[in-house]
Amino acid sequence: MTDWPDRRILDLFGIEHAVLLAPMAGFGTPELAIAVAEAGGLGALACATITPEQARAALDRIRAATAKPINLNFFCHRPPEDDPQREAGWRARLSPYYRELGLDPSMAVAPSSRAPFDDVYCEMVEAYRPEVVSFHFGLPERRLLDRVKATGAKVISSATTVAEARHLEAEGCDAIIAQGAEAGGHRGMFLTADVSGQIGTFSLVPQVVDAVRVPVIAAGGIADARGVVAALALGASAVQIGTAFLLSPEARISPQHRRALETAEADETAITNVFTGRPARGVVNRLMRELGRFSADAPAFPLAAGALAPLRAETEPLGSRDFMPLWSGQSARLARSMPAGDLVRSLAAEVLAKIG
Structure with a gap:
């Protein structure tokens, strides 16, 4: 060698x-x-x-x-400054998902830190x-x-x-x-x-x-x-x-994240800001498809994640990956499980x- x-x-x-x-x-x-x-x-x-x-x-x-x-x-x-108007706009953008899951769109959520x-x-x-x-x-x-x-x-x-x-x-x-x-x-x-x-x-x-x-x-x-x-x-x-x-x-990843990595093609990842407010690459899921890769409503990093937490809490235990970030590079299919x-x-x- x-x-x-x-x-x-x-x-x-x-x-x-x-x-x-x-x-x-x-x-x-x-x-x-x-x-x-x-x-x-x-x-x-x-x-x-x-x-x-x-x-x-x-x-x-x-x-x-x-x-x-x-x-x-x-x-x-830099820690973000409070922006109640932008946060309210983000909550409004996510409200259809809250109602779909039987959640109150105005419910209190813990801020993401x-x-x-x-x-x-x-x-x-x-x-x-x-x-x-x-x-x-x-x-x-x-x-x-x-x-x-x-x-x-x-x-x-x-x-x-x-x-x-x-x-x-x-x-x-x-x-x-x-x-x-x-x-x-x-x-x-x-x-x-x-x-x-x-x-x-x-x-x-x-x-x-x-x-x-x-x-x-x-x-x-x-x-x-x-x-x-x-x-x-x-x-x-x-x-x-x-x-x-x-x-x-x-590594510590969920079963649905693992499945996404094992099956996603290179063109099925994209850079998005909808999960945290800052650009990041992950496997495309429902949230990215329906809100678009980038949303002007998403609060500054890391605040966007706070309002997503109740949606994730409701869906992830059921095996859904609709609202979770599936971070992945473009070469996941080249990876080996070992x-x-x-x-x-x-x-x-x-x-x-x-x-x-």
Whole structure:
């Protein structure tokens, strides 16, 4: 077996294989992070959808099971301002679904919360000192970023354009994730809101490689060895994979989400804002078809999800996927259902055999 042709990410993070687990907020688990890390990739724990207390408990489990490098991931969005008029418009748009399910359209709903990186999370980073800290939707304010870097953690973040990549490098990122439009889940956009201008992974990667000096990690539409080899050929030093790991037993997904991933064709995913208020790619379902991919009524991220919660609570236990986000990249059909550690080792062996 030959060696990886570009060792910059391997040496930077202290890992064996140039395969990074995408954090996947809501679907990743400590067990998934452990399995990937133990197999020689970079494990990841998404902290955006859990409390600091839950994150600490998860980290305790991870640290007890592996001494391999781990990536802690955080969101860096601006908390939305209250907009009662827009919220009322969104509730009105969803009211036919409430009535269909026998629910009161004016019923109280709990607001959706996604906490951005703050002092509390920063203190957790300082206490646990993860090898890598990654951010989505840009970077935190400078004083927090400086504190993270002072722990010795390597800092990475997602760029969906060359301009975003240059910005991240200028702000001190040690490596940059080039997130192509094929990627599942939330777009990492932070300097632009124009989804129509988002480009694919294999156009974005070489342009980012040419524009920055730090190593580049390719993400989006990569699910098998062919995609990894292509990304490396275009100048990426490593790849970040998400959707392919959702079929691993260590991931936390519903049966209907799993069925969607196993059956959806590439053209059956789309970028939408109707689930959270921010662009994200998932398998098309009833809500996306009937409201349209994008709705001007959807409140700012993450508030749109609040009014959907009662609809999900009524339908998901019955096996429906009408109102749930089915996050997926465009290459889900290339994924294999196997334990996460086996997937990392298989990908590494297949990639090295191809390039050897």
